[in-house]
């Protein structure tokens with residue numbers, strides 16, 4: 001048997017010295033034998049395997065959360081990730097999300113995001129990709145577990161380990177660092193978001209959501225991330241766009257979110273969130289396709305470039321043939337689908353598909369490739 005921390009001196013069991021597996025966690029007599037480094041290696045192998053298959057940002061995020069980061073979840077209430085491990089996970093994530101398909105992962109290399117990180121944490125409907133802040137999520141997990149503990153205790157439903165925790169708590173002195181950690185984070189969370197809820201030393205029932213259920217991990221995390229980043233920073237261009245066209249940028253993302261054509265939705269999302277690879281850093285420069293000077297690569301390449309103007313008539317007639325909403329010219333204003341009702345299905349899908357086709361043409365002309373995923377070297381934040 002393994003005893004950790006403050007142990008009774010009259011245990012009727014013999015202590016062992018090699019790691020013992022209990023509920024999937026490894027213990028020795030000095031405590032938890034962390035499995036994180038092994039897990040991180042597994043996560044890396046998984047990401048490498050998935051890299052070639054995930055094309056759109058949405059698909060990448062689903063894979064990342066469902067098959068990769070979820071491996072951590074079980075270990076997060078007992079074991080702490082250190083800074084180095086968090087950075088390693090973040091680096092792998094950035095490589096997976098933002099570098100080209102052909103880019104192989106190199107541990108020593110620092111990969112960049114193409115979005116300001118607070119924007120990346122935001123919801124899709126706000127122009128983010130709902131990326132997880134691993135550190136914050138780690139804390140949310142501890143709060144969630146503490147809340148479960150209070151809930152089970154209140155309902156006399158604790159298992160042996162939980163009973164042991166509650167006994168320590170009822171003595172008003174938390175003994176193990178795991179428990180101390182959970183109490184501290186739960187306390188901070190209570191003060192910040194549920195001030196009227198009784199303090200932990202009163203051993204109250206758990207904090208509940210609007211449906212009167214114990215708070216879910218997702219709900220705890222979302223409160224915390226919104227508190228840390230209340231309004232995601234806009235790109236310079238998003239601010240400009242909002243003023244010039246009197247357009248609320250988020251409305252664009254709400255409508256993009258309802259496009260059913262996956263690649264079209266992906267390209268339009270990356271267009272408006274300014275995260276298309278390979279062109280992001282081009283400013284006030286000469287177009288490599290038509291030779292004209294431009295200030296902004298997005299508006300130039302997609303609407304003003306000579307090569308696009310050459311096919312403008314085809315674009316317009318295609319849209320007008322298929323959609324009830326008619327257009328007279330192809331412009332940034334046409335691309336802005338925020339002004340349409342969400343019940344309008346065909347038009348936003350058409351715009352998405354056209355944007356995607358244009359992106360393929362642009363990639364072919366600029367990078368001589370059909371892949372719309374360009375080298376990491378040319379990626380920059382905006």
Ligand SMILES: [Zn+2]
Pocket residue numbers: 287288289290291292300301304305306307
């Ligand atoms: Zn051009």
